[in-house]
Amino acid sequence: MYNGIGLTTPRGSGTNGYVQRNWASVRKTKDSVNYRTEEEIAKLDSASNKQPNREILDHERKRKIEVKCAELEDSLEEQGLPREEIAARVAAFRAKLSESSSGDKDVPKDEFGRVA
Template sequence: MYNGIGLTTARGSGTNGYVQRNISAIRKTKEKVPDYHEKEDTAVRPFDPELVEHERRRQAEVRCMELRDLLEEQGLPDSEIDKKINDFRSKLLAEKKLTYQRDSSGRPV
């Protein structure tokens, strides 16, 4: 057997076990697709600004939760923690909005 093709053993098969490829069954795939090289690359997807904005906000919330855990370990009251978290969140969102502006293709401006 060669590359998983053919018989594992030729004994009892009535053949000598020699494997030939069937040349008449080869498909000509390039002829089936007339614009083979003209199609745009399917791996490149269009830029979606909503997804980037969602990811940016998610990262900000993760940082806020880390700060909340740190402040709770220090034993601060909940009202003070909420105030600090809200200030930190607004600072993060304003900061990242300025630094991550991108054009329609997703490149930084």
Template sequence: MYNGIGITTPRGTGTNGYVQRNLSFVPTKRDRVEYVKDADMKKLETLIEKKGNAEILEHEKKRKIEVKCMEMRDMMLNNGYDEEVTNQKVQKFRKMLIEREGLYDKTDIEYDEFGRPVAKETHQLAQANDEKNRKLREAFGIGEYDKKKKAEQKLEEAKEIERRKAELASKLYT
């Protein structure tokens, strides 16, 4: 390529090889504008509205407690404890874990030093996101957004406008 124009040498071109840039050329910029499609909007709305399933989170807590109890049971049986004594101690340990973990309390999510949730499960992340949104709504004094209530309000406003039009029409023509 000679001087950036696609030939290797000026020989045989009928020119002296001096190449000038075209100063009148205006480059076209193709900045694509990506519009948000309805399908993308629905996906984003579902992500915002997604709630963490409390039953799944509760089940996960119960499972962790049972795993700890089974580990304790296996350890005690390996150390030569009697079956009845082992069962009694495991029952006490299970009750203690349930009280300590607060199984039936609201699920707590651990946060790192930057305030991000340290959850690995999608339901925990959804619950953490819901809690964050609740705190923001509280801070800004925004109420809970409900599509059904909003639709009912619009319907009532439309009915009120129609009623006023009817009243105005009856006053004008009587």
């Protein structure tokens, strides 16, 4: 017996007890599909366009500053400058970058709204 269908035991029935689906039964009606109207689509599109998270944008800006500072530090180390002077130059460069980027209210973005 399979899901309450079929024989409890195939013994003595002249069959092996395998339960098959009846492919001959056809549905009379097809499930109706509710299509969305143009107004509903516009409403869903406007709801899905969110503004980017300010914390994520700030983190991305700080990460880019640190990458530039690391590149400067590497280039100064290759020039053979002392450690103290490298630290001072990198700190001044970091201050200059953070000062200039904090003044920018308009963050450059690509066509998908991500920080470029």
